[in-house]
Amino acid sequence: MKKMLFIAFIGLCNLVFSQGKGTIAGVVTDKEMGGESLPFANVFIKGTSIGGTTDIDGKYAINVPAGAQTIVFSFVGYETVEKTVFVKEGQTVIVDQLLGANQGVQLEEV
Numbered sequence: 001m002k003k004m005l006f007i008a009f010i011g012l013c014n015l016v017f018s019q020g021k022g023t024i025a026g027v028v029t030d031k032e033m034g035g036e037s038l039p040f041a042n043v044f045i046k047g048t049s050i051g052g053t054t055d056i057d058g059k060y061a062i063n064v065p066a067g068a069q070t071i072v073f074s075f076v077g078y079e080t081v082e083k084t085v086f087v088k089e090g091q092t093v094i095v096d097q098l099l100g101a102n103q104g105v106q107l108e109e110v
Helices: 002-017
Strands: 021-030 042-045 051-053 059-065 067-074 081-087 092-094 097-099
Touching: 021 067, 021 081, 042 059, 051 059, 059 067, 081 092, 081 097
Parallel strands: 021 092, 021 097
Antiparallel strands: 021 059, 042 051, 042 067, 067 081
């Protein structure tokens, strides 16, 4: 009897603490340079510590909890872009992103 209760308890804990996950993957490229990849661009989920950087080919893949996620793309000298996507459990969502150069404040020549 104790063995059955223990097995039931372990199964219940597994059910309660398991969380559905999915994956967001894609490529980050430069809008002005004809789609050239942006290596080491930042890609993260807004409001969390989930994320990382793109590889040498501009590719990324991050595991995220299932549900609506706001993904943020940033790179030094480029505009930051946010996109909201819905991820289903076990699904991979492809989000390719073009980043344009930041048209920030220009300094005058002295």
